[in-house]
Amino acid sequence: MKESVDKNLKEHIIKVFDQYEDSGADHGWLELRKKYPAKSARRPIIWWSSAAAILVFAGSLFFLNTQNQDEQTIISKNQLKKVQEATSTNKNSGLTIEKTPELKNVNQSKHDIALAIRKPAKTIASGPSVSDIHNNAKATADFNEPIISSEKESGIEVASLNILSQEPAIKPVPEEELRTHTDQPLIQENDIESNKPIIGSHSFLAEKKPDILGDKKVPLIEKNEDLQNKRMELTFYAGPFFNYAEGSSTSMNLGAGVSSGISLSKRVTLIAGLALAKNTLVFDSEVPANSYVAFLNSTPLDQKSQNLLATSSVAQISKFEAQLLNLDIPVNIKYSLSREPDKVFVTAGLSSFTYLNEAYRYSYNYLTSGSNSFSSGSSSNDKVINKNFGKFDLAQTLNLSFGFTHTAKVQRFVIEPFIKYPLGTLGSQNIRFGSAGINFKLSIHPAEKFTK
């Protein structure tokens, strides 16, 4: 008797509390959110701020880089001109160095040219000891000194040195050769008396003059070309593409954007950008599970519990359409397959997305359960769920493309077929879809006009 009551009490309590209903769920949820705030609420602001900061940073870099390149180009031209003038003067004077203003300039700005030769100064400094001669000899010796940093005295900017220093226009002279030349007195006693600074007919300077004084212009120009290749470039693009997803019929969409690339090496370029694209997916046969849940969640609670939690009736979605207007933030690596820069290339990278607007349209009707089967309701309903700036999907598609470049003057035209393979789900309803299409691109180097 006692055990029976215990058993009854236990079973009754279990039964009562298994079916326990409480009306405070809404209040409870609000209380929970105080302790467990939604991470996603602040995400759009954070991501937008981050995106804006990245764009400002990239823009600043681009601007500074362009300005710097322009200065370098102009300065290197001035430098070249000055050196050429000095050369022509020297040629006319028959290997006699006169203290023309240009040459003075060259002597004073020893570092402008001297950086090319990396020999210890003392080798030549052991020559004649007369002060004037020594000055001239020092000028020669100065060529052998390593790079010196006080560039301002010559009025020529440091930037030009950087150009030269990457690959010396004048090659180092072997030590034996220098010694041979410096063992001979550079200037005769008579010349000292007449205060004529004459350099011997086989002097080191005479031999190296063409190299030093700029007859060989090719290396300098090559350097400039290299620099152009290393500059950032700005690309505008637009093109049609198709979205694809399991169960969705394909439809054509359009996208457009801007990207900027910076060379990492001769063949490899890092490209980042921002694109606006409209994605459309139409599901006639099978609705993605997440979209179905979103549909349930958007239904008022009473109707929901009546229609869905109870098995008496079930909503049947006959058509589901998703339209996402998104901002695509791709970060890609471009690799040139041809020797000519970017003639044929492939790219790979990842895209992140945020959504300006998401519109999900459901066409549905209710199936009411009969004794053995469901029967379809007569009326068809439409429901649209809209969301703005709802989500940020980080690195959710893998971008693969290849492209062909046609160069015309300062612009480059690119045709680039691409595919975006989904690595995860996209949008607030977590739909997995990808896209494929062709981008038509126009690339420009903003600073190109200064160098042509």
Add this chain to the structure above:
Amino acid sequence: MQNTLCNSEKILIQNCKNGDISSQERLYKHFYGYAMGIGLRYVFNREDALEVVNDSFIKVFNSIRTFNDENPFKPWLRKIIVNTAIDRRRKDLKYLHNVDLEQAEHVDVGAHVVEHLTAQDILKLLNYLPDVHRMVFNLYEIDGYSHEEIARMLKIAPSSSRTYLSRAKERLKAAIMLQDQISYERVGR
């Protein structure tokens, strides 16, 4: 095309794993009643029960990625709520362990009385019990833990658990009789 309720629950859980807030809300509201039913049995008032439930759901959302979809959700949730309730009351239990064990008072209760108890009646009855008695009764009789498990959870001896259970049941029956008597007298007047 047709998704069943069962699938919906699975998808809800899947979306919660993806961090979807609306799915978390839906899951919370769907299981709120069930969770409160457990929480209320272990603590003395609604505010405490709500805190236990919410703390439990935070644990659920934080660890839902580890939940295996193939298993039923309710037992997992129940376990979390019970553990949370025990954690919450643990400090109090330290002091309550020292309650003197009186001789159990034998009370006869008719089966028909038990069948008419509502959830509120049961909660009232449970409130007659000291904390540790209530815990042991809930853990053993309702949630199916063994005395050994209860001993580990509450850090008491298994024999104490048995004694507490016995005391709890006797007290409950006494309380039920009292309630029944009061009701009978009211009807008689």
